[in-house]
Amino acid sequence: MRILIIGGSVFVGRAITEEALRRGHEVTTFNRGRSGVDLPGAEAVRGDREVPEDLDRLVEGRTWDAVVDVIGRVPRLVGASVRRLNGRASTYTFISSISALSDFPARPCDESSPRYACAPDAGPEDGDYGTLKAGCERAVEEGFEGGALIIQPGLILGPHEDVGRLPWWLDRISRGGRVLAPGDPDRAMQVIDVRDLAAFTLDRTEAGGADRFLAGGVPANTTYGGLLAECRAVTGSDAEFVWVEDRFLLDRQVEPWTEFPVWAPADPDFAGVWLTSSAKALAAGLTCRPVAETVRDTWAWLRDVPAAERSFRSHGIDPEKEAVILAEWE
Template sequence: MRILIIGGSVFVGRAVTEEALRRGHEVTTFNRGLSGVDLPGVEAVKGDREVAADLDRLVEGREWDAVIDVIGRVPKLVGGSVRRLNGRAGVYTYVSSISAIADFPAKECDESSPRFECAPDAGPEDGEYGELKAGCERAVEEGFEGEAVIIQPGLILGPYEGVGRLPWWLDRISRGGRVLAPGDPGRAMQVIDVRDLAAFVLDRTEAGKADRFLASGVPGNITYGGWLAECRAVTGSDAEFVWVDDRFLLDREVQPWTEFPVWAPDSPEFAAVWLPSSAKALAAGLTCRPVAETVRDTWAWLRDVPPAERSFGRHGIDPEKEARILAEWA
């Protein structure tokens, strides 16, 4: 197939591009060239989807069997791309997010769960991340004249993760010592490796049939304690986990999900964070590797990144705050 990947150089986009090339597809990438490096073997077109002239230059003399959009976050911009690509491809696959589901993470969800109300022509100021993702989905579904495929991933982990969730934990645990471990070590999680997501995205794109899938991995594929233990094992660390209960941390204004990445306390707000249904995607062929393999391969990538160059975004607790809480807990 001839495939256009909007993005294609960072994390999910990189994994999708790599998988498409592995399968022998002809790949064009379209991005600004600011966040990553295009993989060898692609036709790299540099440009900004916000600039009409760049979109015109992208489509001039080109057609594709499918488009895979991995970076769209603003509905009106996604809609603009969709309109310009109408007639140039038969399938438009949009990689959205489980955050587009209005009840998540408070309630269990699947493909039938209601999405946020967000217009397909909404601008960046018209909502938060999940709301805008829902608007982007509508921009594709309502504006594309071919087959629209919507993929809503859950928590994505793996090599080249720029968000900084698993990389922060690996970095922190690799430094050893007493490590504050939040909440219940037995709480079951549900995560998906970026490479498994990429394979599923390509599978559904190749199938060429309009549909939507929630792709969040295998329910209970690891516990929080098991996840941190895997981090300790692959880094060869002497880290000693000190498990501190949710209420103690919340009383000290520790921010869930960010200060301790992927920590979701036992509360109504996060009641179903690890309970989304991937049943439809699994029945359609989604396969997921063991989480231990994801942790191992992420560390293999991260350890080649100099500590001074490791980026964790807004994730991670200040070391002094961690030490203070450990002392208070003791």
């Protein structure tokens, strides 16, 4: 197939590009060239989807069998891309997020769960991340004159992660010592490896047609304690986990999900965070590797990234704050 990947050089987009090339597809990537590197074998077209002239240059003289849009976050801009690509591909696959569902993370979700109310022509000022993703989905579904395929991933981990959730934990645990571990170590989680998400995305893109899939991975495929234990094992660390109760941390204004990546406290606002249904995707062929393999391969990649170049965005607690909380807990 001839596939256009909007994005294609960072984390999810990189994994989809790699998998498409491995399968022998002819791949074009379209991005600004600022965040990642071009993968050998793919045609790289430089441009910004916000610039109409760049979209014109992208499509001039080209057609594809499918488009995979990995980076769309603003409905108005996604809609512009959709309109420009109408008639130039038969399938438009949009990588959305489970955050587009208004019940998430407070309640269990599946493909029938309601989405946020967001217009397909909304601008960046018209909502938060999840709300705008819902609008992007509508921009694809209502504007593309072909098969609109929506993929809504849950928590994505794996090599080349640019968000810094698993990399932060691996880096922190590798330094050893007493490590503050938040919440309940036995709380079941649900994660998906970026490479498994890429394979499923391409399977469904190759199949064509319009559909929607939640892709959160296998339910209860790890626990928080199990995930951190895998980090300790692959790093060879002497880290000693000190498990601190949710309420103790919340009372000290510790931010869930970010200061301790993927920490979701036992709180009504997070009651459904690990209870999303991947039943439809699993029935359609989604396969998921063991979480231990994801942790191992992420560490193997991270070890080659110089410490000075490791960027975890806003994730991870300040070491001094961690030390103060540990002292208070003990």
